[in-house]
Amino acid sequence: MADFLITEYDFENRADVKGLNVSGSLDSASIQSVRDKVDLLIAAKCANIILNFGGLDYINSAGLGVIVESMQKARLLNGKVIISNMSARVSQVVFMCGLDRIMEITDSDQEALEKLT
Secondary structure, eight states, X not given: OOOOEEEEXXXXXXXXXXXXXXXXXXXXXXXXXXXXXXXXXXXXXXXXXXXXXXXXXXXXHHHHHHHHHHHHHHHHTTOEEEEESOOHHHHHHHHHTTGGGTSEEESSHHHXXXXXX
């Protein structure tokens, strides 16, 4: 499995939205990195976050838990966490757990941005 990496990026003309590229494995060894990044964004009053999972190879229950936790934090500021570019492998885990019913999932960042307008 690839090393975990999370990087922040901006969207032109959308100061109210931040993107986080998440790649590698999202599990108990890496969830604190996601939690820390989301907490920094929330503290800066940026509650609209797109988690781009295009490079994510693996996710387990701990990883799913930190996503749900992030969604709850964003909602406290009337924001949203939207997941984009999920691979078939990661998507299968999300759907098997039934989390597709509570998560907003899009095929692209552009589609996610449209949901935030």
